[in-house]
Amino acid sequence: MRDINASIPFDKRLWRQDIAGSQAHVAMLGTQGIIDAADADAIAAGLTTIAHEYDTVGVVENLDLEDIHMHVETRLAELIGPAAGRLHTARSRNDQVATSFRLWVRDAIDAVDDGLAAFSAALLSRAAEHAETIMPGFTHLQIAQPVTLGHHLMAYVAMAARDRSRFADARARMNECPLGAAALAGTGFPIDRDATAKALGFDRPTANSLDSVSDRDFAIEFLSCATMTGLHLSRLAEEIVIWASQPYGFVTLPDAFSTGSSIMPQKRNPDAAELVRGHSGRLIGCLTALQVTMKGLPLAYSKDMQDDKPPVFEAFDLLALSLAAMTGMVETLTFNPGPMAAAAGAGFSTATDLADWLVREAKVPFREAHHITGRAVRAAEAAGIGLADVPLVELQAIDPRITAQVFDVLSVEKSVASRVSFGGTAPVRVHEAIAAAKAAL
Numbered sequence: 001m002r003d004i005n006a007s008i009p010f011d012k013r014l015w016r017q018d019i020a021g022s023q024a025h026v027a028m029l030g031t032q033g034i035i036d037a038a039d040a041d042a043i044a045a046g047l048t049t050i051a052h053e054y055d056t057v058g059v060v061e062n063l064d065l066e067d068i069h070m071h072v073e074t075r076l077a078e079l080i081g082p083a084a085g086r087l088h089t090a091r092s093r094n095d096q097v098a099t100s101f102r103l104w105v106r107d108a109i110d111a112v113d114d115g116l117a118a119f120s121a122a123l124l125s126r127a128a129e130h131a132e133t134i135m136p137g138f139t140h141l142q143i144a145q146p147v148t149l150g151h152h153l154m155a156y157v158a159m160a161a162r163d164r165s166r167f168a169d170a171r172a173r174m175n176e177c178p179l180g181a182a183a184l185a186g187t188g189f190p191i192d193r194d195a196t197a198k199a200l201g202f203d204r205p206t207a208n209s210l211d212s213v214s215d216r217d218f219a220i221e222f223l224s225c226a227t228m229t230g231l232h233l234s235r236l237a238e239e240i241v242i243w244a245s246q247p248y249g250f251v252t253l254p255d256a257f258s259t260g261s262s263i264m265p266q267k268r269n270p271d272a273a274e275l276v277r278g279h280s281g282r283l284i285g286c287l288t289a290l291q292v293t294m295k296g297l298p299l300a301y302s303k304d305m306q307d308d309k310p311p312v313f314e315a316f317d318l319l320a321l322s323l324a325a326m327t328g329m330v331e332t333l334t335f336n337p338g339p340m341a342a343a344a345g346a347g348f349s350t351a352t353d354l355a356d357w358l359v360r361e362a363k364v365p366f367r368e369a370h371h372i373t374g375r376a377v378r379a380a381e382a383a384g385i386g387l388a389d390v391p392l393v394e395l396q397a398i399d400p401r402i403t404a405q406v407f408d409v410l411s412v413e414k415s416v417a418s419r420v421s422f423g424g425t426a427p428v429r430v431h432e433a434i435a436a437a438k439a440a441l
Contacts, residue, residue, distance in 0.1 A: 174218030181212035
């Protein structure tokens, strides 16, 4: 029973938040006259001493004390004697742990937001560097249309901005203080919940005592946001793995974020990217674990909820590490414009430009232009040349409305430059997008 009941091996991470909650609580108890000033002062001083001890040497685990909350209370009694017992007046471990956990998740969101900001800054820096570097754009992992590398990287900036927005929304929603809900029904003591909420940086107290101690939406929402961010990081990691392979050669991995082979000295393996890709699966597992734990619990508190913390702690550690690794890779990757440009012109990637030119200049309906372009592509394919290299006479044999002006749009450079719609890949638009994202960041 001791082994299955104890949570101190993992919830010791909450010590800072537990002590902060206790400091706010005892200050309120003293102000309200619920305990006398001398006891309140002694408790506050003892808590400060414990915080210093934990910060210096860490928490010494004792499974018999079950959790971090009893560790702090027991140590407080050792320091100041019986007055320590007054700290738990008008409080239950149910609202105590709910408050500590919210504080921890709130701090975790702030740390993740810092990581996402650094990741975004790295992407923006490389996007500005390569706003005019041409690369192939893909659909179905088939070369589709030429784009710029800067435009491609800015897609991940947009993802990171949404990730930050989701975390910010989650933080705003969870920023209510459960302290004072007690075990489940509130308390008869004349407490001031607004004071403790304010002292701990919450916007307000929670409105329902039953919901206060049983709610873990904030933890599930954190995991949901973390999972989405992990999926975005995994997509970029997958692209780095592909781009670093010899058939592509779009990037050269830095030594700091790659590994060698135990028997093949020429290898440079994208292990950091592959591990980030793998972490996304574990993040999904963390989210699923807590959702399944909470799905059938009646109000208010059940001991199952002790298992709410391990998946949240694991997810934070995984996500923080993944963000740091991806930021480092983005900052130090060597992009290879030559192979990118060569690939951008392969696969008749400017075929859509020919169809658009027929619609725009020859007033051909798009479906008809699509068929004409298909015939031109087949002619180029049969001749083993690029679309821009098909002689004008052969293009006019396919359709006499084609003129020499068509060659103004058939190079990858002209194709990219022509995509000037808002959000498009034209360098002028990429530079604008970078400037806007930097301002927002």
